[in-house]
Amino acid sequence: MSAGVLHGRALARRFEANPATREPIWMKRLILTIALAFFVLFLFLPLVAVFSEALRKGWLVYLAALVEPDALASIRLTVLVAVIAVPLNLVFGVIAAWAIAKFDFRGKRLLTTLIDLPFSVSPVVVGLIFLLLFGAQGWFGTWLFEHDIKIVFAVPGIVLATVFVTFPFVARELIPLMEAQGRDEEEAATVLGASGFQTFRRVTLPSIQWGLLYGVILCNARAMGEFGAVSVVSGHIRGATNTMPLHVEILYNEYNFAAAFAVASLLAMLALVTLALKTFIEWRAGRVVTVDD
Amino acid sequence: MSIQVENISKSFGAFAALQGVSLDFPTGELVALLGPSGCGKTTLLRVIAGLETADAGRVILDGEDASDTHVRERQVGFVFQHYALFRHLTVFENVAFGLRVRPRRNRPSADEISRRVHRLLDLVQLDPLADRFPPQLSGGQRQRIALVRALAVEPRVLLLDEPFGALDAQVRKELRRWLRRLHDELHVTSIFVTHDQEEALEVADRVVLMNRGRVEQVGTPAQIYEHPATPFVYGFLGAVNCFRGRVEGTHVRVGEARLPHDGQVDGQVDGQVDIEGAAVVGFARPHDLAVVTDLAAANGVDAIVSRVHAFGASVRVELDSLEGAADRGEPAHYEVVMPRERAVSLIDGQRVRLVPAHLRVFADQAA
Amino acid sequence: MTAASVATLTPTPLLPRIARRVLPGFGLTLGLTLVYLSLVVLIPLSAVFIKAGSLPWGELWNIVSAPRVVASYQLTFGASLLAAAINTVFGFMLAWSLVRYNFPGKRLVDALVDLPFALPTAVAGIALAALYSGNGWIGSLLAPLGLKVAFTPLGVLVALVFIGVPFVVRTVQPVLEELEIELEEAAASLGAQRGQVFRRVLLPLLLPALMTGFALAFARAVGEYGSVIFIAGNIPMVSEITPLIIITKLEQYDFQGATAVAGVMLIFSFAMLLVINLLQAWSAKRTGRGR
Numbered sequence: 001m002s003a004g005v006l007h008g009r010a011l012a013r014r015f016e017a018n019p020a021t022r023e024p025i026w027m028k029r030l031i032l033t034i035a036l037a038f039f040v041l042f043l044f045l046p047l048v049a050v051f052s053e054a055l056r057k058g059w060l061v062y063l064a065a066l067v068e069p070d071a072l073a074s075i076r077l078t079v080l081v082a083v084i085a086v087p088l089n090l091v092f093g094v095i096a097a098w099a100i101a102k103f104d105f106r107g108k109r110l111l112t113t114l115i116d117l118p119f120s121v122s123p124v125v126v127g128l129i130f131l132l133l134f135g136a137q138g139w140f141g142t143w144l145f146e147h148d149i150k151i152v153f154a155v156p157g158i159v160l161a162t163v164f165v166t167f168p169f170v171a172r173e174l175i176p177l178m179e180a181q182g183r184d185e186e187e188a189a190t191v192l193g194a195s196g197f198q199t200f201r202r203v204t205l206p207s208i209q210w211g212l213l214y215g216v217i218l219c220n221a222r223a224m225g226e227f228g229a230v231s232v233v234s235g236h237i238r239g240a241t242n243t244m245p246l247h248v249e250i251l252y253n254e255y256n257f258a259a260a261f262a263v264a265s266l267l268a269m270l271a272l273v274t275l276a277l278k279t280f281i282e283w284r285a286g287r288v289v290t291v292d293d
Numbered sequence: 294m295s296i297q298v299e300n301i302s303k304s305f306g307a308f309a310a311l312q313g314v315s316l317d318f319p320t321g322e323l324v325a326l327l328g329p330s331g332c333g334k335t336t337l338l339r340v341i342a343g344l345e346t347a348d349a350g351r352v353i354l355d356g357e358d359a360s361d362t363h364v365r366e367r368q369v370g371f372v373f374q375h376y377a378l379f380r381h382l383t384v385f386e387n388v389a390f391g392l393r394v395r396p397r398r399n400r401p402s403a404d405e406i407s408r409r410v411h412r413l414l415d416l417v418q419l420d421p422l423a424d425r426f427p428p429q430l431s432g433g434q435r436q437r438i439a440l441v442r443a444l445a446v447e448p449r450v451l452l453l454d455e456p457f458g459a460l461d462a463q464v465r466k467e468l469r470r471w472l473r474r475l476h477d478e479l480h481v482t483s484i485f486v487t488h489d490q491e492e493a494l495e496v497a498d499r500v501v502l503m504n505r506g507r508v509e510q511v512g513t514p515a516q517i518y519e520h521p522a523t524p525f526v527y528g529f530l531g532a533v534n535c536f537r538g539r540v541e542g543t544h545v546r547v548g549e550a551r552l553p554h555d556g557q558v559d560g561q562v563d564g565q566v567d568i569e570g571a572a573v574v575g576f577a578r579p580h581d582l583a584v585v586t587d588l589a590a591a592n593g594v595d596a597i598v599s600r601v602h603a604f605g606a607s608v609r610v611e612l613d614s615l616e617g618a619a620d621r622g623e624p625a626h627y628e629v630v631m632p633r634e635r636a637v638s639l640i641d642g643q644r645v646r647l648v649p650a651h652l653r654v655f656a657d658q659a660a
Numbered sequence: 661m662t663a664a665s666v667a668t669l670t671p672t673p674l675l676p677r678i679a680r681r682v683l684p685g686f687g688l689t690l691g692l693t694l695v696y697l698s699l700v701v702l703i704p705l706s707a708v709f710i711k712a713g714s715l716p717w718g719e720l721w722n723i724v725s726a727p728r729v730v731a732s733y734q735l736t737f738g739a740s741l742l743a744a745a746i747n748t749v750f751g752f753m754l755a756w757s758l759v760r761y762n763f764p765g766k767r768l769v770d771a772l773v774d775l776p777f778a779l780p781t782a783v784a785g786i787a788l789a790a791l792y793s794g795n796g797w798i799g800s801l802l803a804p805l806g807l808k809v810a811f812t813p814l815g816v817l818v819a820l821v822f823i824g825v826p827f828v829v830r831t832v833q834p835v836l837e838e839l840e841i842e843l844e845e846a847a848a849s850l851g852a853q854r855g856q857v858f859r860r861v862l863l864p865l866l867l868p869a870l871m872t873g874f875a876l877a878f879a880r881a882v883g884e885y886g887s888v889i890f891i892a893g894n895i896p897m898v899s900e901i902t903p904l905i906i907i908t909k910l911e912q913y914d915f916q917g918a919t920a921v922a923g924v925m926l927i928f929s930f931a932m933l934l935v936i937n938l939l940q941a942w943s944a945k946r947t948g949r950g951r
Contacts, residue, residue, distance in 0.1 A: 225780025
């Protein structure tokens with residue numbers, strides 16, 4: 001009779017039907033009104049504002065802002081950065097989750113905390129770190145200059161900064177999931193003679209696929225949308241080292257609001273797709289669990 | 294204080310949990326609500342407590358209609374299966390909770406609260422643990438704390454939902470005896486829900502047996518066990534052997550065999566009594582069957598010994614029906630309990646005849 | 661075969677047998693994890709401390725305690741604390757509504773709570789600036805009241821509230837979902853009024869989760885840059901946040917100054933990480949959800 005198996009509407013119905021957990025109707029209305037007003041004010045209106053501002057001067061201006069060469073270059077760069085950073089962190093996330101969830105060792109908690117570390121570092125500080133390492137006055141600056149390799153104020157720097165800020169997404173999604181699933185199934189597969197890789201592919205992967213996808217989607221959203229860290233290492237060279245968020249900034253600072261919001265609306269759509277997929281995955285994953293019950 | 298429920302019905306979606314249940318719980322008794330899971334016993338308890346609102350019917354506490362009284366005003370003590378202790382509060386504060394939340398004018402003084410809580414903790418011999426937190430206690434200790442927490446507010450009735458359900462067998466038995474002693478001391482009208490027939494029969498003054506949202510039988514443990522009112526009650530209380538057949542005068546014809554019955558057929562369809570040829574089912578407890586090795590003996594059903602469990606003071610024998618011997622050709626299995634010395638000669642695979650000493654006959658609803 | 665010959669055939673091992681791990685890949689995966697973690701995160705992060713540590717103490721102190729920098733701390737930490745507090749109150753109400761009530765559009769609200777995680781901060785920044793500027797939808801409503809939000813410290817607060825919303829909601833929501841309904845039933849059956857149940861039972865049980873959400877929102881707000889700079893106005897001593905100080909110093913090629921301030925922020929981040937870990941452990945214990 002625990003509430004654990006119930007979710008969403010069914011759970012709320014239970015609370016609303018139970019005399020012991022039901023609030024007086026005026027109190028329920030008050031709480032709902034305040035909560036939803038907060039939601040509209042801080043989440044819904046900003047989202048609507050993006051699209052409304054983007055279309056303020058009509059569809060032609062909107063489309064023109066998107067097909068303009070610098071805008072297209074920023075889109076290409078954003079996709080390129082994500083295509084490099086997301087797979088890197090995906091592979092790392094799976095490897096780290098296997099080591100942490102399937103084995104016991106000293107310092108496991110510390111390692112888990114260190115993996116989460118990039119989340120607590122200010123994006124600006126992240127950018128600064130890579131300047132200190134690879135900038136003209138940085139540790140490797142002279143060596144890089146002599147060999148004519150550009151990292152900061154170039155694409156590699158942007159990729160590095162993005163990899164840093166998106167580092168934990170996949171791992172932190174998988175670790176609790178794989179810990180909860182335990183080791184029994186993998187051990188059974190091993191006893192049956194499966195190799196390590198076969199065990200992973202045939203036993204572990206099918207049961208973590210939704211969590212994996214979840215992590216990848218969030219990782220991708222952050223990779224495409226990162227602003228602070230990338231801003232520091234990019235150098236803001238139009239058409240060359242501007243990602244979409246940086247392009248938005250430049251347009252905005254030039255008072256070209258319609259174009260800024262047009263590019264921003266693409267990123268907002270990416271956010272909406274991300275949230276839709278996330279909701280879908282949560283629903284799917286929830287359904288898998290109930291079927292298993 | 295007395296409790297009456299009148300015509301209580303409650304549905305959850307399409308599932309009818311209670312269908313017109315009416316019961317009378319006399320003052321000072323300890324009553325068990327017994328039945329299989331899903332029979333509506335917990336729902337009935339929660340309706341009495343006010344934790345669930347019935348779709349129809351009334352709950353009358355001490356002669357007053359309490360159907361619309363909120364749970365916090367009903368003055369019932371409720372003990373949950375999983376204790377529901379507040380884990381951020383000490384044992385002492387858990388027990389004191391109900392006193393502390395009273396409106397200021399009814400609230401006892403701090404000294405009075407302390408005195409009453411310690412007295413209650415003494416009653417269950419847990420006073421030394423007053424400063425512990427619930428996670429530091431064993432299951433049995435938690436259940437006792439949950440019980441005195443409910444008693445602290447001096448409830449008019451005490452309601453317990455599967456109070457021993459989450460405990461292991463040893464602690465269960467101990468707490469059962471303890472609950473009975475406590476009830477004999479305090480005499481608070483109490484109702485407890487259980488799916489364990491042994492627990493109900495051992496502890497309660499009166500047992501209410503429920504099935505599919507209806508009351509099957511109400512009675513003392515002896516009445517319920519000795520005189521089951523329905524086939525369901527017969528089947529639910531302990532092992533039973535079934536013989537399906539048709540009425541033939543003072544006997545029941547089961548396949549080839551004729552068995553004498555107790556002389557009365559219960560639960561007649563359409564109110565017809567003792568109809569010749571009516572489809573019936575006869576019940577006999579394992580100790581009411583005699584195993585006869587003389588195959589010429591009259592009035593018995595033939596069976597093959599499949600297994601003899603010969604340990605303990607009495608012997609349990611499992612048997613299978615012969616092909617065609619059982620009614621409608623379905624294979625049947627029987628169980629007989631007999632004193633050890635009478636079973637010495639029995640061997641696996643032996644053909645024997647089963648003769649019921651008592652056969653209680655009901656109209657066969659399935660036929 | 662005699663006992664003696666058995667003994668000679670199977671010599672006792674010199675070392676006690678090491679407990680073997682059943683599943684393969686421990687050394688490989690842990691090794692790769694440590695290498696990648698060190699290369700991408702740990703070594704680069706250490707650069708800040710090594711660089712900042714190379715400065716003489718006096719100079720370091722002068723940089724991080726300059727009036728303009730201190731003003732930025734006050735704004736950043738003050739606004740972040742306030743924003744986290746606002747989020748704790750309203751995020752709790754939102755989480756409560758999502759778990760306990762059904763209302764039209766609940767699915768949409770639930771999904772959009774994560775918007776600040778998914779929406780690039782720059783986009784949020786310009787959207788908030790547009791909303792709260794003098795001629796924006798909200799700004800134009802507030803202007804007659806004499807309230808200016810955009811390009812003032814109040815604008816910083818608005819942006820920090822926005823990015824902090826999901827932290828409290830998503831920390832409290834699962835705890836609220838898993839809280840046994842029996843606790844409230846028990847309290848009610850003992851005669852407690854709804855308000856007493858909330859104050860004496862629910863709030864103490866949810867407190868660790870609320871504090872964790874607060875700490876997460878606060879930690880995130882302090883480091884936030886993208887959504888703030890567009891709405892803040894960035895006036896030195898008034899509405900300039902600490903991350904912007906670092907950017908400004910970098911633009912002036914003052915690497916040492918930037919690094920010193922970044923060091924202060926990093927130390928704060930580490931401290932918050934520790935606090936959040938402790939809070940989460942407390943929360944797991946309090947709600948009986950041991951890991």
